[in-house]
Amino acid sequence: MIGGYARLRVQEQVRAVAFIIAYLIIFQLLILRAPLEDALALTLGGSAVVIGLALFLEGLVLGLMPLGELAGVKLPQRVGLAVILLFGLFVGLGSTLAEPAFAALRLAGRDVTPWGSPLLYVLLEQHSYTVILSIAGGVGVAVALGMLRFSLGFSLKPLVFSLIPLLLILSLIASRDPKVRSVIGLAWDSGAVTTVPLVLALGIGVSRSSGNRGEGGGFGVIMLASALPVASVLLLAMALAPSVPDPVEEEHFFSPAYRERALEVVIDEGTLLRSAFSQSSEAGRRAFFSDGRSYEETLHELGSDFALRESLLEGISFRDWVNHRASDFERRLLDEYPLENFSGEGERSGRGVFSRELQGALRAVVPISALLIALLFLLRERPRYIDEVLLGIVFALLGMTFLTSGIHFGLGPLGDMVGREIPRAYRSSERGSDRIVIDRFDPELVFESISADGEREQFFFYHRGDQPQAIPFRPEQFDPHRQRYEHRLQLPPLFGPNLTALGIALVLLFAFGLGFGSTLAEPALRALGRTVEELTVGTIRGQEVVLAVSIGVGVGIVAGVCRILFDFPLLWILGPAYLVLLLLTAVSSELMTSISWDCGGVTTGPVTVPLVLALGLGLGGELATLEGFGVLALASAFPIISVQLFGLIAQFRQGQAIAPDQEAQ
Numbered sequence: 001m002i003g004g005y006a007r008l009r010v011q012e013q014v015r016a017v018a019f020i021i022a023y024l025i026i027f028q029l030l031i032l033r034a035p036l037e038d039a040l041a042l043t044l045g046g047s048a049v050v051i052g053l054a055l056f057l058e059g060l061v062l063g064l065m066p067l068g069e070l071a072g073v074k075l076p077q078r079v080g081l082a083v084i085l086l087f088g089l090f091v092g093l094g095s096t097l098a099e100p101a102f103a104a105l106r107l108a109g110r111d112v113t114p115w116g117s118p119l120l121y122v123l124l125e126q127h128s129y130t131v132i133l134s135i136a137g138g139v140g141v142a143v144a145l146g147m148l149r150f151s152l153g154f155s156l157k158p159l160v161f162s163l164i165p166l167l168l169i170l171s172l173i174a175s176r177d178p179k180v181r182s183v184i185g186l187a188w189d190s191g192a193v194t195t196v197p198l199v200l201a202l203g204i205g206v207s208r209s210s211g212n213r214g215e216g217g218g219f220g221v222i223m224l225a226s227a228l229p230v231a232s233v234l235l236l237a238m239a240l241a242p243s244v245p246d247p248v249e250e251e252h253f254f255s256p257a258y259r260e261r262a263l264e265v266v267i268d269e270g271t272l273l274r275s276a277f278s279q280s281s282e283a284g285r286r287a288f289f290s291d292g293r294s295y296e297e298t299l300h301e302l303g304s305d306f307a308l309r310e311s312l313l314e315g316i317s318f319r320d321w322v323n324h325r326a327s328d329f330e331r332r333l334l335d336e337y338p339l340e341n342f343s344g345e346g347e348r349s350g351r352g353v354f355s356r357e358l359q360g361a362l363r364a365v366v367p368i369s370a371l372l373i374a375l376l377f378l379l380r381e382r383p384r385y386i387d388e389v390l391l392g393i394v395f396a397l398l399g400m401t402f403l404t405s406g407i408h409f410g411l412g413p414l415g416d417m418v419g420r421e422i423p424r425a426y427r428s429s430e431r432g433s434d435r436i437v438i439d440r441f442d443p444e445l446v447f448e449s450i451s452a453d454g455e456r457e458q459f460f461f462y463h464r465g466d467q468p469q470a471i472p473f474r475p476e477q478f479d480p481h482r483q484r485y486e487h488r489l490q491l492p493p494l495f496g497p498n499l500t501a502l503g504i505a506l507v508l509l510f511a512f513g514l515g516f517g518s519t520l521a522e523p524a525l526r527a528l529g530r531t532v533e534e535l536t537v538g539t540i541r542g543q544e545v546v547l548a549v550s551i552g553v554g555v556g557i558v559a560g561v562c563r564i565l566f567d568f569p570l571l572w573i574l575g576p577a578y579l580v581l582l583l584l585t586a587v588s589s590e591l592m593t594s595i596s597w598d599c600g601g602v603t604t605g606p607v608t609v610p611l612v613l614a615l616g617l618g619l620g621g622e623l624a625t626l627e628g629f630g631v632l633a634l635a636s637a638f639p640i641i642s643v644q645l646f647g648l649i650a651q652f653r654q655g656q657a658i659a660p661d662q663e664a665q
Contacts, residue, residue, distance in 0.1 A: 006054075013053040020517040020611070021046050024414050027510055045410020048402045056399025063392020066383060067372040078379050081151055087375065088147040092140030092225065094368030113279050114265045115253035117182040119237060119244045122265055124186075127240065134236045135190050138229035145228075146221030156220040156594050160585050163227045164578050170234050171571055179241045180234070185570050185629030187233035191226040192600075192609075192636040223597035226636065250280055254287040270311075277302075277312040282327035299330060303337035335437065335484065354405050361400040369393045411611055438462070441485035446473045462487065504565065508558050515557035515635060518608040519550040525599070532595055540595075540650065545643065549599045552642030553635045557612060560631030570630040577637045584644040592647030600640040608635065 068091070075084050114121040123131050149156065171187070174180040245261045253262055254276055259269075266272045276285045289295040301308050302318070309318050322331055376382065383389045445460045458473040477486045519525060529542030559573050585593050612631050 010054045013050045017050050023517050041409045045406045048406030052399045052403025055395045059392045059396025059399050063389045074379050074381050084147050085144040088144040089140040092143035093136045115250050118265045119179040120182045134232040135229040138232035139225045142224035142228040146224050167230050174234050180237050183237040187230045188633030189629050190233050191230040192632040219594035219598045250284045251287045254284045274312050303334050353408050357404040358401045361397050365397045436487045438485045440483050511557045511561040512554035515554035516550045518611050519553040548642045548646040549639040552639030556635040556638030560634040588644050596640045596643035599643045600636040
């Protein structure tokens with residue numbers, strides 16, 4: 001019986017996740033015509049995500065959500081309002097640390113450069129724990145404010161009309177400072193990944209117990225928990241901005257003359273050198289050293305010293321670094337080190353990643369569970385099925401471990417892989433994907449061809465597999481002294497320079513499918529849909545809410561990708577979107593207002609966040625933009641619009657259906 005139940009739960013997650021994984025793989029192989037890198041790791045990572053989602057969702061249903069709802073019901077009956085608010089503050093802090101999607105946001109700093117976005121780099125690298133605490137503090141205050149609202153029974157609309165304009169004004173002020181401007185996307189993305197179903201369960205419990213449910217039905221607290229972290233991160237950035245230098249050119253940042261200021265961003269010279277090799281180009285690496293000889297000696301040490309490679313390349317294999325990040329000069333200098341000897345270097349073991357994620361899950365799940373259990377013990381309340389609750393906590397712990405490990409090996413790399421290849425759909429420049437070094441190359445093997453318009457081109461035949469291939473010959477890639485030719489494999493543009501509009505349309509179509517498919521797999525959204533249908537006694541169907549939200553997320557990700565492609569400020573989209581939301585909120589009912597604003601918070605969960613972040617950061621990195629944050633923020637704003645429009649349409653249809661009955665009576 002247990003086996004059948006477990007199989008059913010796993011099958012649910014397979015159906016939810018299979019579409020988005022298949023969608024990404026098919027797009028990568030058939031549309032982008034690019035190979036999958038490390039297919040075994042992607043497969044194991046996807047399997048871990050499925051198992052993790054099944055365990056984590058079951059753990060929420062059996063353990064954390066019943067504890068949260070029971071605590072919410074009993075608190076107003078036993079203690080005063082001040083204790084309720086204090087408890088809500090601690091639950092908000094703990095629930096933020098227990099959010100599995102938050103792990104993906106913490107990994108996003110690896111693509112931020114210290115010279116292009118120094119304040120953003122400092123926040124994500126030096127003050128990452130402070131950022132987490134500021135976000136958790138914002139969520140804690142939001143949950144306490146939500147508990148106050150449920151206890152006193154006032155409307156959500158005044159909070160919306162006061163908080164959202166305040167956040168927009170704060171973002172506008174931040175946009176005037178070049179240093180703080182780069183943090184706006186991170187701040188709004190932080191608000192998109194902060195909440196879990198536990199917060200919703202606690203809010204519903206307090207709302208039921210207080211007798212002031214009103215038309216909102218216990219919804220609205222997730223909206224607050226998504227809004228206040230935006231303000232906390234922006235305020236933290238403004239406080240740190242005076243102590244961080246302005247953005248500078250890459251070569252100037254690594255130069256000895258700027259060393260003192262650079263060390264304010266990257267802490268020490270070892271970290272600065274690591275950044276030069278893992279993030280910078282040849283110009284930055286040369287600028288770091290006082291003379292060219294020291295630079296070349298370090299390159300040779302990189303090829304011969306395993307410990308140095310582990311230190312400087314930050315998990316990138318030497319082979320990948322040479323193929324994708326080294327300059328032509330650096331590749332020629334490192335020719336004496338055959339790349340075949342370095343395959344597999346830099347890859348982290350699955351055991352190490354799993355152990356690290358287990359420790360993170362323990363730090364996230366155990367404190368919030370202990371807090372809820374201790375509270376119920378003090379209230380002299382005991383869950384009806386204590387064994388199920390404990391089993392649920394264990395499931396949540398294991399599920400979060402598997403889920404975040406799967407994100408590390410599967411969803412994150414897959415989204416980044418597709419994000420790096422997406423620009424080829426509309427950009428006319430080729431991108432090198434790998435290289436082959438041919439020793440004892442004979443120039444006599446080079447032939448010449450001619451086209452119909454008289455253009456000549458040199459080529460040679462190269463055996464790869466069973467059939468010889470005609471390879472273009474580039475004289476600059478031939479070293480006559482060593483008789484060595486370096487052939488660089490190229491992934492050409494998909495549509496050529498004359499069809500960029502078609503390529504851009506393909507990118508936007510892919511972005512919509514990514515958002516739509518990943519949202520359908522979100523466990524928190526499905527839980528919210530079921531809750532909506534139960535509380536509205538079937539007048540609002542959960543499946544319709546999920547569909548409306550998925551469409552909104554798809555449109556939001558399209559808007560976010562457009563922002564990266566055309567490199568315009570996030571506020572140009574975010575501002576008008578929230579102004580439209582304020583107008584829709586003014587004419588919507590209290591119930592649809594609460595539901596729609598909560599939908600914006602639950603859409604970006606453990607499935608959507610790593611994919612969207614990887615897509616945005618991979619696309620932004622390939623286009624050399626400063627940062628790819630902000631896509632998640634738009635993926636949270638547009639679902640609120642779509643759900644509010646859905647509510648207005650449903651309200652209009654109900655009015656039309658009731659009118660004939662009233663006339664007949």
